[in-house]
Amino acid sequence: RKEVEQDPGPFNVPEGATVxxxxxxxxxxxxxxxxxxxDCRKEPKLLMSVYSSGNEDGRxxxxxxxxxQYISLLIRDSKLSDSATYLCVxxxxxxxxxxxxxxxxxRLLVSP
Amino acid sequence: DGGITQSPKYxxxxxxxxxxxxxxxxxxHDAMYWYRQDPGQGLRLIYxxxxxNDFQKGDIAEGYSVSREKKESFxxxxxxxxKNPTAFYLCASRVRGQPNEQFFGPGTxxxxx
Numbered sequence: 001r002k003e004v005e006q007d008p009g010p011f012n013v014p015e016g017a018t019v020x021x022x023x024x025x026x027x028x029x030x031x032x033x034x035x036x037x038x039d040c041r042k043e044p045k046l047l048m049s050v051y052s053s054g055n056e057d058g059r060x061x062x063x064x065x066x067x068x069q070y071i072s073l074l075i076r077d078s079k080l081s082d083s084a085t086y087l088c089v090x091x092x093x094x095x096x097x098x099x100x101x102x103x104x105x106x107r108l109l110v111s112p
Numbered sequence: 113d114g115g116i117t118q119s120p121k122y123x124x125x126x127x128x129x130x131x132x133x134x135x136x137x138x139x140x141h142d143a144m145y146w147y148r149q150d151p152g153q154g155l156r157l158i159y160x161x162x163x164x165n166d167f168q169k170g171d172i173a174e175g176y177s178v179s180r181e182k183k184e185s186f187x188x189x190x191x192x193x194x195k196n197p198t199a200f201y202l203c204a205s206r207v208r209g210q211p212n213e214q215f216f217g218p219g220t221x222x223x224x225x
Contacts, residue, residue, distance in 0.1 A: 042218070043202055046213045102155040104153055
């Protein structure tokens with residue numbers, strides 16, 4: 001079983017739609033959680049951290065459910081520029097070293 | 113401007129040749145990382161360094177080597193022992209002790225012919 005699992009997609013949505021991605025993680029000792037965005041053939045960039053209380057940044061809302069070990073990302077009013085791959089990332093501690101574990105990513109395609 | 117640079121952006125090599133990928137950062141970050149990304153797979157950790165003159169193997173270190181002689185630089189050598197070297201290589205850095213954001217360089221796409 002992968003440490004971090006995501007539906008690879010692609011999710012095809014029209015502009016203005018609301019879309020949600022989920023991610024599950026297997027290590028219950030995981031400490032912090034993130035969503036990164038990666039454009040085609042580019043490097044990943046931090047989109048937002050995910051807090052236990054849930055957090056919102058404009059059209060983006062992230063939530064964490066520790067009991068069920070899943071993380072979600074909701075994008076409202078999708079824009080063409082939201083088309084990208086969204087990586088779920090989990091920070092775990094391994095023998096004193098804090099390690100980021102990356103999911104394979106969920107691809108989003110927003111069409112006119 | 114502060115950031116991470118990787119060079120070259122594209123690299124072609126013949127099978128059996130060693131190749132060194134450059135990674136430089138001027139963010140004054142202590143920790144640096146090398147990942148590889150293959151289609152349909154998440155980023156996988158090759159090597160990391162938390163401080164100058166110290167580095168540790170990640171999950172897929174076989175066939176790779178690194179050095180960390182300067183805080184700003186963390187070059188990765190892909191040796192002929194690496195069986196499937198064609199991939200997208202990403203270097204990252206962060207402030208040591210901060211578990212949060214890693215900043216990535218633009219990556220080097222290595223193709224072995």
